[in-house]
Amino acid sequence: MTVSPLIWGITIIVILALLAFDYFFHIRKAHVPTLKEAAFWSSIYVGIAILFGILVLIFGGATMGSEYFAGYITEKALSVDNLFVFLIIMASFRVPREDQQKVLLFGIVFSLIARTGFIFLGAALINSFAWVFYIFGLILLITAGNLLKPEAHGDNQADNVMIRLARRLFHTTEHYDGDKLFTMHEGKRALTPMLLVMVAIGGTDILFALDSIPAIFGLTQNVYIVFTATAFSLMGLRQLYFLIDGLLDRLIYLSYGLAVILAFIGVKLVLHALHENNLPFINDGEPVPVVEISTGLSLSVIIGTLIVTVVASLLSKAGKAQTAINNARRHAVSYLDLDYTADISERERIYQMLADEEAQVLAMDLKYRNKAKDVDKIREQVAEAHRQHADYLARERR
Incomplete structure (x- = not known):
């Protein structure tokens, strides 16, 4: 089905309007979203994506509608996996929680721009060279293999080439100045960590696009469906980050599920390349x-794999233990380093989460607790957080 320029124009205007609404009504005033706020707006954006899919199903037919939903679900799953890396990046740059929304929105806009470029480049290549399907299939099979590695979410992704280059070429500062991108440091104009973290996320977004675009082209070659499924999968990602922050580590089998999905789509692409071979x-x-x-069949495999992956992760005792231990370590480290944020309620929020996670860990079988890496170091960090909190309360009582 050919999509008219009018429909393209309306779609782009709607997407830009959603991004503008996000910025002017949620981002301009720095704040930490509540769980209720994050859940409400996440459901709104998912609802908009589903409503759009229903319209595609009605006006475009069953095939076009199925392709949209298969693409949307795949891209959404990959976006959730990307949140692991966003979490690592923002933790390594010590981004104040009240300013993380702005960083995430920048990442979404940059990702949408980068992926749009890759979409039209991919479409041009596919239309001119059928053998590109072989390349796309190979990329997905390699990516699927990489996802099976235990270091799939390694900390080194926060320190990419773009960041090292920026620090080498420009004057930078280690301290935030609110949400400003530039500040005065030692009498000179300097880049703040806020700008650097946006560069880091922008750089990783380009790498993410190299995986996600071949994946969705493996499900449909309709450029309109590829674009809209990708765009709507990114909408609401900011709210989703705050909704599932702390639960991301719980999805211990997500990488395996994504590996299965990408390998399946990779095989599908290779088969299609053989069918169109020249x-x-x-x-x-x-x-x-x-x-x-x-x-x-693609839609069934994608949904089935994700259901099995999520349910297995949530029911796994080892997963529960690993989640609680990882979160306890993360919040102990955050509590010991609170000088980067101006939010006065942040101390109590982090400490309460640390206390809850510590209680969960203590209630678990010893065999699960002792499987964690650096368990002795984690205990020391938690104990130091308790000591500093006691000192803080003592000072407040004076």
């Missing part, structure tokens, strides 16, 4: 008679 060294340049995977 490479002279494969079957003398003639199409290879192979089975092609339908969109309905």
Whole structure:
């Protein structure tokens, strides 16, 4: 189905309006979203995406609608996986929690721009060279293999090439000045960590696009569906971050589920490439008679894999223990380093979360507790957080 320029224009205006609404009504005033606020707006954005999918189903037909939902669900799952890296980046830059929304919105806008460029580049390549499907399939199979590595969410992703280059070429400061991107430091204009963290997230977004765009092109070659599924999967990602912050580590099998999905789509792309083959060294340049995977089967595999992955993660005792221990460590470290934030309620919020997580850990079997890495160091950090909190309360009583 060919989408008219009018529909394209209306769609782009709606997406830009949603981003503008996000900025002017939520981001301009720095604050920490409540769980209720994050849950409400996450559901609104998911509802908008579903409503759009229903409209596509009605006006575009069952195939187009199925392709949109398959693409949206896949891109949304990949976006949730990306939140792991965002969490690492913002923790390493010690971004004040009240300013994290602005960083996330920048990441979403940059990601949308970068992926739009990749979408039209990918569409041009596909229309000109059928063998590109082989390349896309290979990229996804390699990505699926990388997701199976235990270091899939390594801390080194926060210190990418762009950050090292920025620090080498420009005068930078280690201290925040509210949400300003530039400040005066030692009598000179300097880049603040706020700008650097945006550069870090922008750099990683480009890497994410290299994985996500081939994935959705494996489900549909309709550029309008590729664009809208990608755009709506990014909408609401900021709210989702605050909604599931602290639960991300609980999804211990998410990487395995995504690996299965990407490998499946990679195989689908290779089969499609064989079906459209025009490479002279494969079957003398003639199409290879192979089975092609339908969109309905793709949608079923994607949804089924995600359900199994999430349920297995939530029911896993080892996953519960690892989540509580990781969160206790993260909040102990955050409590011991509170000088970066101006939010006076942040101390009590972090300490209460630390106390809750510590209680969960103590209630678990010893065999699960002792499986954590650096368990002795974590205990020391938690104990030091308790000591500093007691000192803080003593000072407040004076």
